[in-house]
Amino acid sequence: MCFNQEVELNITCEKCLIPLWIIFDRCPPRSFLPALCKIFLDETAPENVLEVTARAVTYYLDVSAECTRRIVAVDGAIKAICNRLVVVDPSSRTSKDLSEQCIKVMCSYSFCVLLVWKIYGSTMHVLQ
Numbered sequence: 001m002c003f004n005q006e007v008e009l010n011i012t013c014e015k016c017l018i019p020l021w022i023i024f025d026r027c028p029p030r031s032f033l034p035a036l037c038k039i040f041l042d043e044t045a046p047e048n049v050l051e052v053t054a055r056a057v058t059y060y061l062d063v064s065a066e067c068t069r070r071i072v073a074v075d076g077a078i079k080a081i082c083n084r085l086v087v088v089d090p091s092s093r094t095s096k097d098l099s100e101q102c103i104k105v106m107c108s109y110s111f112c113v114l115l116v117w118k119i120y121g122s123t124m125h126v127l128q
Contacts, residue, residue, distance in 0.1 A: 029060055033070040037077035040084070047094045050084060054101030061108040068108065081105055 039045055039053045060067040071077055084102050089095040 024064075029064065029067045029070055033057065033060060033067055034074050037071055037074035037080075040080040041074075041076055047092070047098050051094060051098040051101055054081075054098060054105055058101055058104045058108070061105065071105075078106075 036053050036057050040050065045053075057071065061071075081102050085099055088099045
């Protein structure tokens with residue numbers, strides 16, 4: 001099953017090279033991103049599957065800031081992504097690749113802005 005997940009996620013990442021409107025039609029963020037986040041919630045998911053998952057999430061964030069709110073809306077997703085950074089094995093290439101992808105997800109500009117807004121809500125003031 002894990003091998004099939006990895007294959008499917010790799011195919012999805014390859015599909016990401018297709019024009020944006022086709023991707024959003026075939027793999028709409030409203031259903032696809034929550035499913036990807038749920039993979040991070042699975043503590044038994046292998047690192048290679050998580051790395052491909054993080055790559056797919058990063059792609060969505062790169063092409064549309066709207067996708068950020070779909071990730072933040074999944075309970076525990078942010079914590080699960082951060083937890084993957086805590087358990088990085090520096091001797092494992094897959095673990096390093098996973099950590100790089102998690103950092104890309106967490107450092108997405110739109111992700112950071114929405115996360116700060118979620119934490120501080122209406123008390124946040126935007127500097128101009």
